[in-house]
Amino acid sequence: MATAPKAFGNIRRSFDPWNDPKATPLIEFDRISKRFGTFNAVDDLSLKIYPREFFTLLGPSGCGKSTLLRMLAGFEEPTSGDIRLGGESLKGVPPYRRPLNMMFQSYALFPHMSVEQNIAFGLKQDGMAKGEIRDRVAEMLKLVKLDAYGKRKPQQLSGGQQQRVALARSLAKRPKVLLLDEPLGALDKKLREETQFELMDLQQELGLTFVIVTHDQEEAMTMSDRIAVMRAGKLCQVATPAVIYEAPNSRYVADFVGNISLIEGVVESGSGGLVRLATDVGVIETESATTVAPGDSAAFAVRPEKMRLSRRPPSDIGVNALRGVVWDIAYLGDVTLFNVKLENGALVRSTVINASRVADEQIAWEEEVWLTFERDAGVLLVQ
Numbered sequence: 001m002a003t004a005p006k007a008f009g010n011i012r013r014s015f016d017p018w019n020d021p022k023a024t025p026l027i028e029f030d031r032i033s034k035r036f037g038t039f040n041a042v043d044d045l046s047l048k049i050y051p052r053e054f055f056t057l058l059g060p061s062g063c064g065k066s067t068l069l070r071m072l073a074g075f076e077e078p079t080s081g082d083i084r085l086g087g088e089s090l091k092g093v094p095p096y097r098r099p100l101n102m103m104f105q106s107y108a109l110f111p112h113m114s115v116e117q118n119i120a121f122g123l124k125q126d127g128m129a130k131g132e133i134r135d136r137v138a139e140m141l142k143l144v145k146l147d148a149y150g151k152r153k154p155q156q157l158s159g160g161q162q163q164r165v166a167l168a169r170s171l172a173k174r175p176k177v178l179l180l181d182e183p184l185g186a187l188d189k190k191l192r193e194e195t196q197f198e199l200m201d202l203q204q205e206l207g208l209t210f211v212i213v214t215h216d217q218e219e220a221m222t223m224s225d226r227i228a229v230m231r232a233g234k235l236c237q238v239a240t241p242a243v244i245y246e247a248p249n250s251r252y253v254a255d256f257v258g259n260i261s262l263i264e265g266v267v268e269s270g271s272g273g274l275v276r277l278a279t280d281v282g283v284i285e286t287e288s289a290t291t292v293a294p295g296d297s298a299a300f301a302v303r304p305e306k307m308r309l310s311r312r313p314p315s316d317i318g319v320n321a322l323r324g325v326v327w328d329i330a331y332l333g334d335v336t337l338f339n340v341k342l343e344n345g346a347l348v349r350s351t352v353i354n355a356s357r358v359a360d361e362q363i364a365w366e367e368e369v370w371l372t373f374e375r376d377a378g379v380l381l382v383q
Contacts, residue, residue: 009242012200015225016240017050024087026051026209027072027177032081034067034233041067043233044081054203054210056220059230060256065213068230069179072211073102086176100177107166109154115141116150119169126173140168143202160191167199171206178203180212184219196222217257221245229253245303250383254301261304261348262381263322267296275380281342283319288380302378307350307371309338311363314372322348322371326363338363340371 017023025048034042042064049055057065070076072083074095083090090098101122109118116137123133141147144164154162163183170178183199184192200223203210214220220227221241229236229244229252237249248254251262265279270292277284277300284300292298314321327347328339335351342348350371363369 007242008240008246011240011242012225013204015052017053018048018226023050025049026053026086027211028082028084029068029072030082030084032068032071032083033079034064034071034076035079040233042071042078045233045235047228047235047238049209049211051209052207054200054223054225055212056224056227057211057213057230058215058217058220058227058257060215063230064233065230066181069102069181069211069213072177073100073179074098075102099175100179101170101173101175102179102181103166103170103183105182107154107162109162109165109169111154114151114153115146115157115165118154118165119172122169122173136172140172143171143205144168159187160195163187163195167202171208175208177209177211180210182214183212184214184216192219193222199223221257229256231256247379248301248381251299251301251381254379254381259304259349260301261307263300263302263346263348265298265300267292267294267298269294274375277380280344281322281346282317285319285375286378286380287376290380290382292380292382296382299381300378301381302348302373304337304349304351305335305353306377307348307373309340309350309352309363309369309371311361311367311369313370317370320373320375320377324348324369324371326365326367326369329363329365338369340369 027049029045029047032042032045033040057068059065067076071078074090074093085098110121119137119140120133123136141150144167146161146164149157149161154165157165184195187195196219212223224241226238226240227244228238231252237244237253244253244257248257254260254262263279263281263284265277265284268276268278273287273289275286275288275292277286277298286300322342324340324342326338327341330337333354335353338350338352339347340350348371
């Protein structure tokens with residue numbers, strides 16, 4: 001009986017057109033570059049985004065993600081390369097002629113107009129009949145659950161309600177693609193989390209393609225079908241949230257997305273998918289498909305939740321067992337985070353789930369502890 005291949009994490013929906021060679025992308029960035037003087041904001045980047053995909057551009061400030069979105073919207077022209085939508089080049093097509101709409105972080109609502117008037121604005125500009133506008137506005141208000149707020153002005157609404165008005169206005173013209181530039185940045189944490197799920201449900205209901213720009217890793221992980229991690233105008237990795245988290249392809253991606261400990265070492269041996277890494281805090285054995293040779297430098301990247309913490313030494317302290325001292329403790333309610341200083345001075349993190357209200361083993365600052373983990377707990381990185 002064949003063994004099923006390992007999968008990374010749970011999936012939100014059975015949707016992966018990027019793995020289908022017959023699937024046709026909706027959006028194609030073909031060797032796109034954008035220079036401002038001598039600065040390369042986007043550098044020879046190629047990317048495909050598929051219909052009905054919730055796609056996120058993730059990266060720090062200045063990585064080029066907003067510039068890429070603005071070029072797709074038509075607010076910036078590429079220095080070189082081409083952008084295609086539905087197989088047709090967007091070169092020379094002005095923003096108002098592109099079948100997409102953009103929602104800005106500031107929402108950009110007209111303060112002197114009511115909610116209804118804000119939503120109707122673009123429809124009037126397009127010359128839609130009054131009766132159709134009235135029906136479409138009512139439809140949008142119902143969609144974003146603001147039926148009772150149509151006559152109010154933006155300043156009479158909460159931040160979350162203003163965000164919904166901006167979303168309704170962006171969707172009123174029924175674009176093929178909705179572009180969102182840091183759309184939840186102005187909301188408080190709890191409202192931001194609620195709105196993330198609302199956006200996901202809305203995208204599924206409408207069957208649209210969403211392309212969102214954010215620097216918030218949790219936001220990207222929550223909402224996306226795929227994430228593109230960017231750095232200095234280039235793509236570092238494009239994959240599903242689970243793959244980005246569990247199988248990052250570089251030290252940069254591993255360190256940028258979530259909490260992780262990187263333990264540097266030198267490859268002792270590697271065969272049959274098992275790599276033995278010699279570090280100055282112990283020997284690490286890990287399952288890896290990465291091609292390495294004895295003497296190569298590499299890092300073992302492991303997430304805090306994959307590390308078991310105990311004051312009792314394991315039965316085999318020679319492999320995948322690190323000794324250290326508790327340096328910091330943070331009680332976060334659902335989990336407790338431990339920063340452990342290893343014998344070489346490096347800090348690694350371990351989280352313990354608070355499954356019961358009373359701790360079975362209360363570990364305190366400056367206690368000596370052991371961290372252990374399985375062979376498949378982390379990933380071997382060579383770049």
